[in-house]
Amino acid sequence: MPSALILIADGTEEMEFTITYDTLVRGGVKATSAYVPDVNTATPQRVSPPTAKCSRGVHIMPDTYFDLSSCGPDLYDLLVIPGGAKGAETMSKHPSVQELIRRYIERNKLVGMICAGSLAAKTAKLPRQPLTSHPSVKVELEQEFEYLEEPVVVSNNLVTSRGPGTAFPFALTLVELLCGSERREEIRGPMVFPPHTPF
């Protein structure tokens, strides 16, 4: 069974997080969420259970805490960085998250970034390659990457996407890459997309 680690922080975009987690589970992927604390907090404390206050006020309880040693590519096949301005900033500026992204790419595992989450490709110093993001952070990425405006961009093992409105095709693409195109089609039907939905 393929497995995925989905990061979450205060300020994470709850639709992007939830659509990705839920769709991966529907696809047969074992999903685990890990809470990333803000390293700028003066006295970061581990409250129990961990909770993330997301960008529009939904409170989500992550499955575990982020920890470099227990979140590596030896344990998961996919690492996901969701958007939401504040959450993406927390993740992209976290040195251990940057290191984790490089380890996944080096080990030939998948990394997915959506919305402002794509900023982590820059802070992790990934090489120049095709990429997309939320339009609001395009200016921060278009120098270092081959910036595209497609809903989902697959560049070797890096999968990037644009916002809540592209979260379904992003998640379905991840299911396809981990489980195959037949599985993607199997789970798409019961989700009941409107006719002529382009994904």
Add this chain to the structure above:
Amino acid sequence: MPSALILIADGTEEMEFTITYDTLVRGGVKATSAYVPDVNTATPQRVSPPTAKCSRGVHIMPDTYFDLSSCGPDLYDLLVIPGGAKGAETMSKHPSVQELIRRYIERNKLVGMICAGSLAAKTAKLPRQPLTSHPSVKVELEQEFEYLEEPVVVSNNLVTSRGPGTAFPFALTLVELLCGSERREEIRGPMVFPPHTPF
């Protein structure tokens, strides 16, 4: 500022819940989630904070507990019943939820139901009218209602929809009904739907 009460229970479909909550907040609606306990549980207990284990394993902390006296149409403009088989069963079989739905309709407030959440239209004994739901529960509804297969059906103050794949047009329709069509268009752009998305 319009306000919305969104019910949540163990087994609620987390995408339907989160897309509705988040999109309403983006539209300028004050959203509150309320946890509905399973009345069949032998010893229902109020744990603090309340937590809902959703249909694909995401744990969400609701804003408050469901209570007939504090969830009425005097306090909110919209009541939402999300899907997810187990969560929708808990809500639709709960006598106080049934009573709440009737009170919202009687007071000319909006009621939204999506996916299996539409079963609550039947258990609340709403009159025969146009309605849709997840295809899996169509057989339970098509006798009592004028069953349609549109992504979103607006029947006076009852708004129904089909599944996670129609949650965005469902939520955007609710924003339009509460805040106007201009607001709907304002928030749609930054969500970055793929070109030719039919909503």
